[in-house]
Amino acid sequence: MAPKVERFPLGEFTLLGGQKTTDWFLEYRALGNSQSPAVLKPTCFGGSILSNDIPVGEEHTLTPTKYFIILVGMLGGGESSSPSNTKAPYDGPRFPPIMLADQVAAQKKLVESFGIQKLWAVTGYSMGAMQSYQWAVQFPSFVQHIIPTSGSARCSPHNHVFLEGPKNALLADGRFKNGEYTKNDIPDLGLKGFARAYSGWGFSSTWYREHRYKELGFKDLEDYLVKYWDEGIGAMDPNDLLSLVKTWQTGDVSNIPPYHGDFKAAMQAIEARALIMPSTTDQYFEAIAGEYEVLLMKPGVGKYNPIISIWGHQAGASSNPIDTKFYDDSVAELFAETEAKLKA
Structure with missing residues (x-):
């Protein structure tokens, strides 16, 4: 039987904007053994916990037989606490603005509830990619790898x-x-x-x-x-x-202390090995942004690994076999390199 979608109560939770909540929750699905290296995959814009935007399964690199994989719904996305399912005073149009930092702070509470002290990887597509970057900046020592696809560390003016x-x-x-x-x-x-x-x-x-x-x-x-x-x-x-x-339009990993908008300093803070995988034909998360972000990271931290595809933004969403295989092969190579270094 496939693991069911579960609900994690956040308890006392304060947003970056100062709003305090006590009854909010995250919906998630956990695959594999909780003692295995942990991989977190946040949802994308319009996606769900059951979406296959990042390839997960026995036939993929991210397999539950080797990794403990947590699929988590974004605040505001309709599964976790959102305008549509939240009671007053934050119901409907009164739902407060959610920053990327809020998403990650909530997810960290969920991750720590499993006794996890460090994530092997955070990976996500589109807005899930933005959250991957945010994890690496907000909690730099908590993440071993980030693999953002079709996304960037901030929302560009375009x-x-x-x-x-x-x-x-x-x-x-x-x-x-x-x-x-x-x-x-x-x-x-x-x-x-x-x-x-x-x-x-x-x-x-x-x-x-x-x-x-x-x-x-x-x-x-x-x-x-x-x-x-x-x-x-x-x-x-x-x-x-x-x-x-x-959340998307205000997305910028540097909009937290101690960076206060210093994007370069925020990117310099990343310690996780970062495999940056934009699509070469993405019309809004342009590939050049990912290339620039790697240049801002400390030497050896980031790798620019674009998906050369005509599938546009969707190239990073497991939308076709060729791009899916490219993701699987690229991630397998990244993990193998790290495992070899850890054994050396």
Whole structure:
């Protein structure tokens, strides 16, 4: 029987913005033996604990037979504490802004509940990648490796502007009512607008030109738009979506003490071996950002290992066999190098 999704109460938890909570929780799924080297995989934007955006399983490098793998839902994402499932005073549109640092602080409480003193790796796709970077900056001695795919250590101005399009398509629906909509009267036109405004960014123009959506089982472009986008992020709770957008747009690993916005100093603080895996055709987490971030790290800490693919942002999400194998092989090589050094 597959491990079930479980709930971890955070107890007394204070956000970076000062808000204090006592009844928030993280939902997670744990695979493997808790005595094995621990790997943490946070969810991505619009993803779930059961998403396969990072390859995990017996046939992959991240196998539960060798690693203890914790799959954890982001605050604000609809599984862990979020606008859609939180009681007053933080319900719905009153849900406070969640920073990357808040995500990581909450996840550390979960990780430590297993008696884990150091994570073998943190890996994630997109916003999961942002959290991987945040872990390495916020708790540098707690993480052995980070493997971010299709992400970066901060949200660029261009990335921020891209998100303004889908966000404002949602806000333009009169039924959004400043977030006070009801379950029986959701802003469905705004949700569809969000999904359709986002859809052109997820894959590369070449991917669309070559009709690669058919490789995912869709019969034509409209079938793909409806089933992949409208029924994907377009089916999420609107306030949850906006909470995640806020976390994304404010994402910057240096927005914590002692860095206070000094991005270079924050990147210099990373001790974990960092395998940086952007996609060469990602339109918003551009590969050049990952290359720059490696240059900011101390010598020998980071490795720029781009995914050369036409699958755009989705190249880092196990969306096709070639890119998935590249992830598996790259991570296996990284781990083997570290294991050899530890044995030497």
